[in-house]
Amino acid sequence: MKTIWLLTFCALAASVCAIPESERENGENGWYIPRPxxxxxxxxxxxxxxxxxxxxxxxxxxxxxxxxxxxxFTKSNPTKGTKITATSKSITKSNFNANNPTRVIIHGWTQSSSSGMNKNIRDAWLSNGDYNVIVVDWARARSIEYASSVVAVPTVGTKVANMINYLVSDHGLRLDTLYVIGHSLGAHVAGYTGKNTNGQVHTIIGLDPALPLFSYNKPNKRLNSEDAFYVESIQTNGGMLGFLKPIGKGAFYPNGGKTQPGCVMDVTGACSHGRSVTYYAEAVSQNNFGTMKCGDYEAAVNKECGSTYSSVRMGADSNAYMVSGDFYVPVNSKAPYGNIN
Structure with missing residues (x-):
């Protein structure tokens, strides 16, 4: 009982009981937890x-x-979303077309369905052809306490999976043409979605999966490479807001994965964290991010992967069938961020 009381006290007064700053390793012996x-x-x-x-x-x-x-959102309603529920009436009245591939987009902490990331990724996919683009809004992402949003992640992922399962069973959605795309906390929601679908999701894209309160050595409690046939991670603020160690079967490290060019005075990491979304939207629409294959993620972080471009492009639609390992990605400081035409 005394131990529990002490831990509770330390949790409420972390500055009193915390590991000295010089000994802190974010994601290893504790976390820097973000505030709004x-x-x-x-x-x-x-x-x-x-x-x-x-x-x-x-x-x-x-x-x-x-x-x-x-x-x-579809080609028929590209800018005004139709709210859908897991009912026959709702889906049949919408523009959902099971003959088209489906893309599910999941936002992160403090965001909503109206956040810019959803528009950018939605527009990128719809510029490529006919898709069912489903934007998820989960209100618990807007909890003032970050930990409260983290605790909601498994439930939200299960609810997204339930919607997918319904669309598969009753309306013909094909899992082999489904991508689930999540940013930050939304990346882990995507992981729990993959863990709970009745069948294997084709692809999950984790855009700088959130690090605070997630452990690399507990893959069943975060996005991991087994949550879909193919999992790709684009890691842009590693060691701060996002993971530095590889998350996806294909793990991509723009500018080494820690900070991003053009993000001036990025003290909070928010700019670099958000660049994962910007890069991915550009990759979908332009397929212009060349990569260098690395021996391991540390080589990618240290930019020690040579100067020869591989045949792999970050965010490419074909990656599920050919990509495994860690990749360094050169990027520009302003759009277009990719440097391959």
């Missing part, structure tokens, strides 16, 4: 995991609802 204003506070690993356990217990006891909404 862009600042961070440190929590030791044991304290943070206790806090998550407390929140999970509150969720269970309170039977907290976790609302998730879905908006469908």
């Amino acid at each position: 204003d862009g600042s961070f506070f440190w929590m030791d690993k044991d304290d943070a995991e206790l806090r998550l356990q407390q929140l999970e217990m509150q969720e269970t006891r309170a039977l907290t609802t976790t609302p998730v909404k879905f908006y469908l």
